[in-house]
Amino acid sequence: MTVSEEPTLYDVLEVDPESSIDELRAAVERARETYGPESVAVYALVDEGQIEELRARLDEAEEVLLDPVRRVAYDRSIGRLAPATLWAEDDDDEDGAPLPPVEPGPHARAGDLDLDATDDDEEVEEDEPPRQQAFALDVGEAPGTFGRTADTEGPVARTPETAARGEALLSGDWAAAVPSDARPPAAPPPSLPVATPDPVAATPAVEEERSALPPSLGLRVKPAAQAPEEEEVPPAAPPSLPPAAPLAPAPAAAPPERPPELPSRPRGKLDIPSDAEFNGELLRRVRESYGLSLQQVAERTRITRIHLENVEADRYDHLPATVYLRGILVNLARELRLDPARVSKTYLLAAQRGHARAP
Amino acid sequence: MKRYGLNNVVELARPRPRADELPAGRRARRIVAVGGGKGGIGKSLVSANLGIALARAGHRVTLVDVDLGGANLHTCLGINQPQGTLSDVVTKGTRIETLAAPTGIENLSIVSGAMDALDAANPRAQARARLVEQLQTLDTDYLVLDLGAGTSLHTIDFFLLADHGVLVLLPEPTSVENAYRFLKAALFRRLQQTAQALGVAPAAEAALGSQGSAMRTPAEVVKAVAETNPDAAAQLERSLRDFRVKLVVNQVRSAADQNVGRAVVAAWKKFFGLDMDYLGSIAYDDSAWQTVRKRRPLLVDAGSSAAASNLTAVAEALAALDRPRSASR
Numbered sequence: 001m002t003v004s005e006e007p008t009l010y011d012v013l014e015v016d017p018e019s020s021i022d023e024l025r026a027a028v029e030r031a032r033e034t035y036g037p038e039s040v041a042v043y044a045l046v047d048e049g050q051i052e053e054l055r056a057r058l059d060e061a062e063e064v065l066l067d068p069v070r071r072v073a074y075d076r077s078i079g080r081l082a083p084a085t086l087w088a089e090d091d092d093d094e095d096g097a098p099l100p101p102v103e104p105g106p107h108a109r110a111g112d113l114d115l116d117a118t119d120d121d122e123e124v125e126e127d128e129p130p131r132q133q134a135f136a137l138d139v140g141e142a143p144g145t146f147g148r149t150a151d152t153e154g155p156v157a158r159t160p161e162t163a164a165r166g167e168a169l170l171s172g173d174w175a176a177a178v179p180s181d182a183r184p185p186a187a188p189p190p191s192l193p194v195a196t197p198d199p200v201a202a203t204p205a206v207e208e209e210r211s212a213l214p215p216s217l218g219l220r221v222k223p224a225a226q227a228p229e230e231e232e233v234p235p236a237a238p239p240s241l242p243p244a245a246p247l248a249p250a251p252a253a254a255p256p257e258r259p260p261e262l263p264s265r266p267r268g269k270l271d272i273p274s275d276a277e278f279n280g281e282l283l284r285r286v287r288e289s290y291g292l293s294l295q296q297v298a299e300r301t302r303i304t305r306i307h308l309e310n311v312e313a314d315r316y317d318h319l320p321a322t323v324y325l326r327g328i329l330v331n332l333a334r335e336l337r338l339d340p341a342r343v344s345k346t347y348l349l350a351a352q353r354g355h356a357r358a359p
Numbered sequence: 360m361k362r363y364g365l366n367n368v369v370e371l372a373r374p375r376p377r378a379d380e381l382p383a384g385r386r387a388r389r390i391v392a393v394g395g396g397k398g399g400i401g402k403s404l405v406s407a408n409l410g411i412a413l414a415r416a417g418h419r420v421t422l423v424d425v426d427l428g429g430a431n432l433h434t435c436l437g438i439n440q441p442q443g444t445l446s447d448v449v450t451k452g453t454r455i456e457t458l459a460a461p462t463g464i465e466n467l468s469i470v471s472g473a474m475d476a477l478d479a480a481n482p483r484a485q486a487r488a489r490l491v492e493q494l495q496t497l498d499t500d501y502l503v504l505d506l507g508a509g510t511s512l513h514t515i516d517f518f519l520l521a522d523h524g525v526l527v528l529l530p531e532p533t534s535v536e537n538a539y540r541f542l543k544a545a546l547f548r549r550l551q552q553t554a555q556a557l558g559v560a561p562a563a564e565a566a567l568g569s570q571g572s573a574m575r576t577p578a579e580v581v582k583a584v585a586e587t588n589p590d591a592a593a594q595l596e597r598s599l600r601d602f603r604v605k606l607v608v609n610q611v612r613s614a615a616d617q618n619v620g621r622a623v624v625a626a627w628k629k630f631f632g633l634d635m636d637y638l639g640s641i642a643y644d645d646s647a648w649q650t651v652r653k654r655r656p657l658l659v660d661a662g663s664s665a666a667a668s669n670l671t672a673v674a675e676a677l678a679a680l681d682r683p684r685s686a687s688r
Contacts, residue, residue: 014625034625040532041535041623041625043532043539044539044540045626046630
């Protein structure tokens with residue numbers, strides 16, 4: 001794996017990666033004192049944006065490293081743990097909980113990625129679940145996947161945004177494997193299926209059924225957990241049928257808490273054609289149509305507010321590298337119930353053109 | 360960011376011998392500069408009492424008031440302004456050592472910096488260079504420079520000239536803000552000086568200015584220089600690593616104040632990637648301002664006060680930095 005200069009969450013806390021949970025907790029406390037809004041020591045030291053960035057990373061460090069399950073996943077994502085270790089530990093931890101027959105080997109992944117690679121066609125709206133799955137795998141999975149991603153896009157999962165997302169997605173997968181009452185409460189609410197642009201498809205009944213499912217089952221089932229014959233299906237699968245449905249006796253379990261519901265019919269106010277080209281202006285309008293402030297979106301998505309502002313203002317020069325920007329866009333789109341693939345694709349294209357124009 | 364000219368400053372970046380490189384039997388001669396950007400934060404108080412503590416520990420100490428426009432270090436020591444001042448060096452060519460006046464404290468002398476002649480408080484580059492040259496060759500163990508407030512060019516250069524740049528700050532936003540402004544100005548002047556001396560000024564300047572007003576970290580500049588000149592980048596990095604400020608937090612009142620020093624060290628490292636040595640804090644102490652009003656040095660007049668013992672500890676921490684590791688006394 002490419003070693004990135006991006007500091008790890010351990011660097012952010014200024015601790016050794018071997019630190020015990022108590023040491024980590026103390027480090028979080030210390031960092032909050034040093035870099036928090038009350039601390040005079042950071043007054044006028046650097047731009048407010050830099051401080052905010054750091055505080056967002058501290059939030060992330062606290063959420064991820066103080067949660068033993070997420071910490072293991074994170075350690076693996078920064079190359080500190082071999083996958084084998086991870087899975088072994090997992091078996092111990094879950095004391096007999098029926099794990100999905102997850103196979104971290106490269107085969108299933110490769111299939112997913114191929115799937116991802118071939119879905120360039122325009123009527124992509126329907127295959128959102130597989131896409132997201134591929135994204136999840138891109139960010140935090142086995143070394144083979146890393147290698148593949150790095151070929152085209154450089155190191156992944158080391159910025160605040162993608163790391164956070166990678167962790168979130170990973171932990172979503174983890175959550176799916178654990179009985180819901182054993183789930184770490186700190187795990188962020190995994191995203192729900194994204195509303196399809198076709199208003200008819202999202203009937204209230206379907207919405208209802210979806211939210212009753214543990215979200216990660218709805219979206220990010222491990223490919224190996226599916227019946228083999230389903231492997232070819234995903235692109236054609238009707239979007240209202242979560243691929244995991246057959247697996248799920250789980251709907252009985254209460255879904256994890258999620259942020260307050262968005263208005264159920266957001267699209268009523270804002271008519272977005274399915275071939276819309278998303279730019280900052282359009283994203284801002286969508287956000288405002290929900291009556292959400294930048295701050296609210298920042299809190300819900302854990303994307304730094306500065307990034308959100310820059311996205312909405314199309315300040316391409318101030319945005320992070322493409323691989324990270326994509327993570328931001330996908331998450332933002334999810335929050336706004338837009339098609340993440342469409343949003344990231346069109347926005348990144350515009351950003352590229354914007355860069356090309358710049359001297 | 361404020362830009363400074365690059366003329367006449369390269370000589371300041373000359374490396375000084377380390378303590379353990381000096382001939383045996385000869386104590387390291389060290390220049391200590393006490394600054395902090397803001398006025399009224401106790402720079403003169405720290406300078407004077409640091410000088411006294413070092414002198415009491417057996418070092419020969421010369422205090423020099425280089426707050427050229429507002430010299431009052433002599434007042435902190437309870438003596439009248441000496442007859443000759445630094446302005447004589449500039450205007451009459453007097454040697455500094457002839458200006459050193461006794462303070463009544465063994466091993467401690469003082470050179471006043473008062474420059475009352477119009478415009479003399481802002482000496483020209485040539486006069487400044489002469490001052491610097493004489494200061495560097497003065498025969499004493501510790502030369503303690505009491506800097507003025509602000510981030511004027513000569514203040515910054517005196518700070519950079521020192522082996523130990525001591526930054527005084529109070530645990531309050533106004534002081535911290537000015538202290539950081541002062542530090543950043545000094546750091547970037549050091550960077551520019553060194554880059555100039557290494558012949559990589561254009562690359563460094565480009566790196567500094569390439570993103571508008573955004574502050575670039577030293578590491579970013581070093582990296583940019585390394586693209587064209589790895590050797591120079593390595594030297595530049597060494598020079599920047601030597602920019603190792605010594606921190607003193609004055610007027611500490613609460614437990615939270617106690618933590619400010621450590622937090623400043625951590626934040627400076629976090630955002631600028633550079634180490635800072637924390638020498639200690641000085642308690643807010645009524646006896647401090649009382650002794651100032653009496654025009655008596657704190658260590659002499661209220662030697663058993665909390666502030667006095669803090670100042671002694673700060674002096675010890677500073678002196679400890681100069682002791683060769685193998686031969687500590």
